[in-house]
Structures are given as C-alpha cells and as structure tokens.
Amino acid sequence: MSSDSQQPRPPEGATTDTTALLLSGARLTDGRTVDVRLSSGRIEAVGTPGSLGAHGARVDLAGYLLLPAPAEPHAHADTALSGDVPGPVPYAAEDVQRRATQATLLQLGHGATALRAHVRIGDVQGLASLEAVLQARRSLRGLADLTAVAVPRLLTGVAGADGLAMLRDAVKMGASVVGGCPDLDPDPAGYVEAVLEVAAEHGCPVDLHTDGDDPARLARLAAMAGGLRPGVSIGPCGALSHPPADARARVADQLAAAGVTVVCLPQGGCSGTEVRGAAPVRLLRSAGVRIAAGSGALRDVANPVGRGDPLEAAYLLVSQGGLRPAEAYGAVSEAAREAMGLPAVRVEAGFPAELLAVRGERLAGVLSLAYSRIVVHRGRVVARTSAVREYCDSAAALELPRQARPDARP
Secondary structure, three states: OOOHOOOOEEEOOOOOOEEEEEEEEEEOOOOOOOEEEEEEEEEEEOOOOOOOOOOOOEEEEEEEEEEOOOEEEEEEEOOOOOOOOOOOOOOOOHHHEEEEEHHHHHHHOOOEEEEEEEEEEEOOOOOOOHHHHHHHHOOOOOEEEEEEEEEEEOOOHHHHHHHHHEEEEEEEHOEEEEEEEEHOOHHHHHHHHHHHHHHHHOOOOOEEOOOOHHHHHHHHHHHHHOOOOEEEEEEEEEEOOOOHHHHHHHHHHHHHOOOOEEEEOOOOOOOOOOOOOOHHHHHHHHOOEEEEEEOOOOOOOOOOOOOOOOOHHHHHHHHHHOHHHHHHHHHOHHHHHOOOOOOOOOOOOOOOOOEEEEOOOOOHHHHHHHOOOOEEEEEEEEEEEEEOOOOHHHHHHOOOEEEEEEOOOO
C-alpha cells in the first residue's frame, strides 16, 4: 500500500502527544529532504531525516514536496455550487450555509487553509446570507479559517443610504472586511469613499471588485486608498490589459505607491465584474504591486465551471501570465496570506503550521500534476487526497512509473 493511504501513527514504544506531529522525509523547494516536527499549531523544529525525536503521530512524506499552505483571497461562498440549481439561486439560510460549507471544504482539500469569502448584502436577502456564511465559519473552526467580506450593491444617493447602514451592521455582525463593486454604483468614487470611511471607522481591510477598465478611476482609487491600514485589495482588474501601455504603466506605479494589492482571478471571473480577461500581472509585478491570485466564481451563474484550486491558479499564472513557478506559487500563498492579513508561513521553526504536501519532486511538476495532497492546518492533518496512476499490462512492460514515484514500478 502506498504512503498516500497511511494515517498518522505514533512510532512503536513512543508516548503519544496529541499536540505533536512529525512529518518525515519531506522534500523542500530548495532540494533538501527534512523531518518537520509540529506542536501546538506551529513548526517546532526542522532537521535532517531521523534527527528529530517523534513524541506524537507521524506522517511519512517520502515522495512529497512540502510547501507553505496556499490561501484563497477571493471566494464567493454564498453563490458557490449554485449553477446546477434550476430556477433562481436559493438564498434560504440553510442553502447558503450548506453551499458555503461544501465550497470551503472543497477548497480546503486543494490546500487552502484560509479563505476570504465575498458575500452580498442588501436587496431581498438583507443580511441573511452573511449570517449563514458566518454560521458556516463557526462550524468549520479547526478545519479552515473562513472570513467574510460584506459586499453592498449601492452606497451613494438616496438608494445607497440603506446600503451604507447595512454595511455598518454587517461589520458589527462579524464581517471582518468591507468591500463591494464600485463599478455598479452611479457614483463609483463616492462608493469607494463610503467604503473607506466605514473601514476607517472599524479598522477593517478593504476588498473591492473592479474590472479596472478606467485608468483614471483606478488612479483616483489609489489616491484615496493610499496609506489606509490595514490595507486595500482590488480585483480582478481583467480589463486593465486593454488601455495603452503608457496608461497601464502609470496606473501600476500609482497602485504600487498606494500599497494596493491586486487579486487576479486566472481561473475565471465572478459576479460583479463583466470582463473575463487576465490582469497584466507581469507589468504590475515589475512596478512593485503585490499580486495575489484567487479562484473567483465556483460553479455558479457567473461561471458554470471551476475547481477552486490555488495550484491551478498558479499553473495558469505560469502558462498564461508568464510568471516563474516560484512567483506564481507565491501569489497563491505568501502574497495571498499577506493580502488577507495573515502571518507569513515558511517551513522553518517558529512559523505557523499551515502546510501543503503534494506528491512530486519540484514546484513546476506539482503545479502541473498535483493529484495527491496532504493538508495541515494548525498543526494537524485536516484533508488528504490520494491518487495512484496505473497502466495496463502492455504499458507495464515498458516499466512506466506510478504517478510521481520514479522508484516504484507497476
């Protein structure tokens, strides 16, 4: 039986410490093979194979590449998995909570141990969808960290007064980020100003949907957001590839100077944006803009397909965006966590034990064929996906290896 099917187990004769976990024989991106001991939700030690005493459970990671876990900075938990529902999307609290829970577990299985969900408020459903997502967050505690972005439709004029009041109520309920779609408001600049005002009142981050099709509007947004703490994210900015090169370069410089993060969606768009093109990630990176990558819509009316897989987003940033594998994985891990206000993760002692092990030897390989995965959240294994590829008898005669196991033969 392959190591994919192994369950964490204490070594014979050892006293079990339920807070400790030893990851043995893992490969790192720098080529080293190490043992990693986890305790109390953090990485306690990293050493050469066999050098760390095992005082608790053990997981054999021979043949796996060990990475900092990715994070999902742009999900839509309230509408996820609703594309196959006949008729209008059901927004009953139990339906939203079920979909949000299923979508979070799906993305957790891919490796995302922290997720930021954009949830629409106002209109007919009021704050009910937000409450359902917050209930899903509570039920998922210990498996994944789910946070909610409150997304009102209108915030300016007479029609926007209710939306502004509801946005403040949403923060009091538990939405930890304020956001929205300024492109859909008659006064986009006024919408951004209202969001920034509420964010400043409550000390919340800001996360805004925009196609980025108007460089002047993005420049105003950057000027308004500059210096806001804890920070501003915008995305997916798919239309930012359309203006002339000099206009794009000026906007990129302004976003970088303001410290605004751009969250692109390589796997597709989402509701609230109309353009499905890709943000000019290489231009933005060269200007110093932090680039994170998310999944966006997940099998809903805005996108009938979707995997919600951070590694697929990284793959697309390489194959279509022109980034190197390490840069692309950084967009779904380090940059995504930073945009979400989460502590950094490195496979070093003292860092949070938020890890993803993928069967394979090198980063480019696991971004291409990331089938078998083991996900660690707060120091314990919370998800496991196993896959073994075998060939028919005629192929076996060629001694083809099983998936990513060059030392094994069918």
